[in-house]
Amino acid sequence: METEIVVVGGGIAGASAAFHLASHGRRVVLLERGEIASAASGQNMGGIDSYGWGDAPDLQAHLTAGSIEIFEAVQTDHGEDIEFRRSGGLQAIRTAEEYEFERDRVETLRKRGQVAELITTREASGIEPGFSPALLGALYAPRRGQADPVKATQAFARLAERRGGRVLTHREVRAITPRADGGYAVRTSEDEIAAGALVIAAGAWCGPVGAMLDLDIPIVPVRGQMWATAPLEPRVFQTISAAESAMAWARDHGGAPPDLTHRDGRRVTRHLYGRQRRNGEIIFGGDRELIGYEATPNSAGIEVNREHAISVLPLLAKFPIARTWAGLMPFPLDGKPLIGRVPGRDNLWIVTGLASSGFGRGPMAGKLLADYLHTGTPAPVLSGADPAGRVRELARR
Ligand SMILES: Cc1cc2nc3c(=O)[nH]c(=O)nc-3n(C[C@H](O)[C@H](O)[C@H](O)COP(=O)(O)OP(=O)(O)OC[C@H]3O[C@@H](n4cnc5c(N)ncnc54)[C@H](O)[C@@H]3O)c2cc1C
Structure with a gap:
């Protein structure tokens, strides 16, 4: 050919x-x-x-x-149904230090003419009803989206x-x-x-x-892993993340490649992202580990991630993990x-x-x-x- x-x-x-x-x-x-x-x-x-x-x-x-x-x-x-929607995104803020960090980020983004807003926990609950009242607020990014x-x-x-x-x-x-x-x-x-x-x-x-x-x-392979609940009625509407890792990586990129959750087998930060799929599964993940071409999920990491997700959306505590999976991301050194x-x-x-x-x-x-x-x-x-x-x-x- x-x-x-x-x-x-x-x-x-x-x-x-x-x-x-x-x-x-x-x-x-x-x-x-x-x-x-x-x-x-x-x-x-x-x-x-x-x-x-x-x-x-x-x-x-x-x-x-x-x-x-x-x-x-x-x-x-x-005409391709890829389950795309501009969901918007909420990045959860847990500590006063994270709040300061996100405030500076929003200011920088706005100076560049980009769109992000710091909102209160009450406002976040209006957008995402399951948002934990124990949090200090959220960075709201209305341009974020999701697709299958x-x-x-x-x-x-x-x-x-x-x-x-x-x-x-x-x-x-x-x-x-x-x-x-x-x-x-x-x-x-x-x-x-x-x-x-x-x-x-x-x-x-x-x-x-x-x-x-x-x-x-x-390019090196970095393992990312995810977990999902069984299909549920609609409960999570935004694309969800948390400020913890963004702040950690802004302070210390952590070597080559940068922005991993683990260094030499030791956790340096927790990272979180998730959403609800159209089929009803709520899915979350976050860890990024440099361990070669190993792509099976690690249950300890999945449990840390689930606890992190529950701290943002307490409703998740009611739903057990139905399946897990992992994949390899192409990280540039x-x-x-x-x-x-x-x-x-x-x-x-x-x-x-x-x-x-x-x-x-x-x-x-x-x-x-x-x-x-x-x-x-x-x-x-x-x-x-x-x-x-x-x-x-x-x-x-
Ligand atoms: C668990 C997890 C969660 C993630 N979450 C997000 C997210 O929410 N948002 C986001 O933006 N990104 C996310 N990512 C990252 C994102 O998935 C990757 O950055 C992206 O998919 C990389 O795309 P790619 O086309 O470069 O590589 P790949 O999707 O890996 O495609 C490369 C392809 O090349 C093929 N290939 C390799 N060698 C050969 C060969 N010799 N001959 C023929 N074919 C070959 C492979 O089979 C593969 O299909 C996540 C990744 C993981 C693992």
């Missing part, structure tokens, strides 16, 4: 890149070793961050505010196909060989594909895929996404490093990559995600 562009990885980043490349009229083949959304993009909580574009949007504003607009368009304009991870990621792949792209599942990429004409021979578990250009979008597996090209891609052209190589591109918020940022990451590949010119904000100096040649033994 021969094509213009091969995208490796059928998560949200690869599926969005394929959709936007196909929308530019490019001949694209998306290769996924399992099903579309079988890794992190289907296992995540489905939270979509956004404080709006603001007055001078940086990369983070592009990725968040841009993505939420794309999700909305997929739901409302492209599997449905949304599969929708991007379907839209890519509708625009002429090909989506091949159960095609594991096993070897990649540069060709004399600047393209690549991609050997999969089934066949060999000749591609003019290659996009690496393999999430937590970018390291092994890069090694096929003798490249050192600075320096904390910055990798979106763009790989220097020193012909026609090689990458979109990854979206870490713990890649579901909510993936649609725009894929679009920025596709627009750059198609036009040859990067959006100025992509200077903050440039692979140059970060993706390196693998040291030869």
